[in-house]
Amino acid sequence: MDLQDLFHFSETFALDGVEDPYVVVARRPAESVLGLRLTLALIQVSNLEWLSICASLCARDRSRAMAPEAATKLFGAPDFYMENGECLTDCMLPLIAMPSSPAELHTVYKYIRPDLARNLVARLQEPLAKCGSVLAMHQTVLEDMIITRLDDLIPEVAATCNDTLRFKFVSELR
Amino acid sequence: MNIQQLFQFPETYSGREGGLPHLIVARHSSGASLALRLTLNLFAVVDSTWVSILASFCARNRDHQPLDLATCAKIFSAFDFNMFERECLAEGVLPLVAMPCSPGEVRTVYESMRCNIVRNLATDLEWRIERSGLSLAISRSLLKKLIAFRLNDQFPAVPVTSNDIPSFLFSFNRADLRHNQKERERMMVTSQATQELLDQHIAKIETFNSLRRK
Numbered sequence: 001m002d003l004q005d006l007f008h009f010s011e012t013f014a015l016d017g018v019e020d021p022y023v024v025v026a027r028r029p030a031e032s033v034l035g036l037r038l039t040l041a042l043i044q045v046s047n048l049e050w051l052s053i054c055a056s057l058c059a060r061d062r063s064r065a066m067a068p069e070a071a072t073k074l075f076g077a078p079d080f081y082m083e084n085g086e087c088l089t090d091c092m093l094p095l096i097a098m099p100s101s102p103a104e105l106h107t108v109y110k111y112i113r114p115d116l117a118r119n120l121v122a123r124l125q126e127p128l129a130k131c132g133s134v135l136a137m138h139q140t141v142l143e144d145m146i147i148t149r150l151d152d153l154i155p156e157v158a159a160t161c162n163d164t165l166r167f168k169f170v171s172e173l174r
Numbered sequence: 175m176n177i178q179q180l181f182q183f184p185e186t187y188s189g190r191e192g193g194l195p196h197l198i199v200a201r202h203s204s205g206a207s208l209a210l211r212l213t214l215n216l217f218a219v220v221d222s223t224w225v226s227i228l229a230s231f232c233a234r235n236r237d238h239q240p241l242d243l244a245t246c247a248k249i250f251s252a253f254d255f256n257m258f259e260r261e262c263l264a265e266g267v268l269p270l271v272a273m274p275c276s277p278g279e280v281r282t283v284y285e286s287m288r289c290n291i292v293r294n295l296a297t298d299l300e301w302r303i304e305r306s307g308l309s310l311a312i313s314r315s316l317l318k319k320l321i322a323f324r325l326n327d328q329f330p331a332v333p334v335t336s337n338d339i340p341s342f343l344f345s346f347n348r349a350d351l352r353h354n355q356k357e358r359e360r361m362m363v364t365s366q367a368t369q370e371l372l373d374q375h376i377a378k379i380e381t382f383n384s385l386r387r388k
Contacts, residue, residue: 048335050337053342055342077344078344079344089344090344091342091343091344092342092343092344093337093340093341093342093343094337095336095337096334096335096336096337097334097335097336099276099277099278099332100276100278100334100336101274101275101276101279102274103275103279104276104278104279104334104336108336108337108338111338112337112338112339112340115340116340119340119341119342120342123341123342123344159271159272159275159279159283160222160271160272160275161270161271161272161283162224162268162269162270162271163287165268165287165290165291165294166268166294166298167227167229167266167267167268167294167295167298168266168267168268169253169254169264169265169266169267170254170256170265170266170267171254171256172254
């Protein structure tokens with residue numbers, strides 16, 4: 001067990017122009033790594049735009065981008081593509097359709113939160129297992145990390161309402 | 175007594191800027207009338223944008239011609255008339271919910287306070303009409319009903335569509351994917367998207383009402 005395992009430090013790498021780093025979640029012999037980055041994104045599902053959790057995966061070999069075919073072969077995840085010189089794929093969870101608010105988003109998130117991290121880790125493990133890869137950290141550590149990150153991304157926000165119920169002329173408000 | 179008075183149909187006229195008609199709610203002894211229109215609008219209060227109820231008043235003379243600002247200020251002294259682009263208007267605002275919010279939340283807030291909103295607006299209006307020396311053009315009960323109906327039309331029920339299955343999926347169409355580049359912009363994106371949809375929604379209501387009028 002090395003120092004990272006002992007203290008649950010996670011190894012990360014950053015991409016140019018991307019604010020948050022990718023956390024290494026899988027590793028293959030040599031220096032091929034699979035990084036995970038969680039964000040919120042708007043995606044089109046049927047005719048609606050859904051606010052979704054996006055688990056972006058980035059495959060790298062010796063700190064360089066990997067070819068999509070090689071990434072699929074090593075890590076099993078489907079649909080790798082090249083974007084800005086990086087080998088990426090996305091795993092999505094639509095949460096709430098627009099129009100919606102941050103408060104409603106948090107309500108939905110709170111409802112599915114208990115199963116969410118476990119399901120995402122299972123989804124990541126599925127293709128890894130097929131090609132003989134394993135997670136780079138303990139499953140529970142990864143689940144904790146995912147939940148911590150998602151809690152930051154989707155904070156509890158209450159709607160700001162007015163309960164004075166008094167009309168005012170525009171000039172009085174400005 | 176004409177047929178409108180007999181059946182208590184409210185008289186209306188259109189403002190110069192179009193949109194929903196104004197309902198005549200008060201009259202002056204000179205024949206001038208004061209009309210009210212209730213709409214849902216986005217309104218900036220300090221540094222927030224609020225989804226608000228906008229009560230817009232306009233005034234006409236006996237011949238249904240718009241009055242100038244000086245005459246409005248004199249006849250309708252309890253109403254704060256100002257010169258807008260094309261017409262003299264007095265606009266009252268009731269901010270309801272701050273953006274970012276969804277149409278569903280706006281409806282919920284309105285529902286929870288509906289009775290008080292209608293009563294307060296009607297009471298305030300009656301007080302201002304009395305203070306200006308005007309007479310109500312319709313009965314008190316009809317005034318309240320009209321306010322309630324008008325407001326109710328402005329807040330359609332929009333259910334929230336959400337997903338309760340916590341399963342992540344690969345293979346979404348990348349062309350449809352729009353990443354938020356920075357997470358700190360998350361709220362802004364939500365707010366903007368909600369606002370755009372709300373704008374569209376308000377525009378649809380306006381169009382619907384104008385078609386209904388025709």
